[in-house]
Amino acid sequence: MAGLKKKDKVIVLSGKDKGKKGEILKVFKKGDKIEEVIVSGINLVSKHKKPTRNDPGGIVKKEAPINVSKIMLVCPSCDKPTRLKMNLTEGGEKFRVCRKCGQTIA
Ligand SMILES: [Zn+2]
Known part of the structure; x- marks a missing residue:
């Protein structure tokens, strides 16, 4: 993962x-x-x-x-086991998103 x-x-x-x-x-x-x-x-x-x-x-x-x-x-937001989605900011920086609840994971 x-x-x-x-x-x-x-x-x-x-x-x-x-x-x-x-x-x-x-x-x-x-x-x-x-x-x-x-x-x-x-x-x-x-x-x-x-x-x-x-x-x-x-x-x-x-x-x-x-x-x-x-x-x-x-996931720290929804407390469920989840896979991560990597998204990019407009500036091209990667950030992690929970596939279950859609929250950004620090
Ligand atoms: Zn979540």
């Missing part, structure tokens, strides 16, 4: 976190195409952390990247 960026609210469409919502923390691109994103609280994996002097270590949960085909944007 194109046009996603950091701090967007998304919903997971498939996999073990299906139906969960989170906020995009990081976007991974291949060229100018978004391939994977990291979403808060989604696709958690356990990582072993070595103990240090101030930290007993153990297993910590951390977000792993999720393929962009498995998520969809949740």
Whole structure:
């Protein structure tokens, strides 16, 4: 899905976190195409952390990247999962519009 960026609210469409919502923390691109994103609280994996002097270590949960085909944007205006439409201003600047409610998404 194109046009996603950091701090967007998304919903997971498939996999073990299906139906969960989170906020995009990081976007991974291949060229100018978004391939994977990291979403808060989604696709958690356990990582072993070595103990240090101030930290007993153990297993910590951390977000792993999720393929962009498995998520969809949740529109901040209508609160529904939606695709984005890219529109151009008269000055030629791109802006994002919700396909469901037609509102501009910042
Ligand atoms: Zn909307």
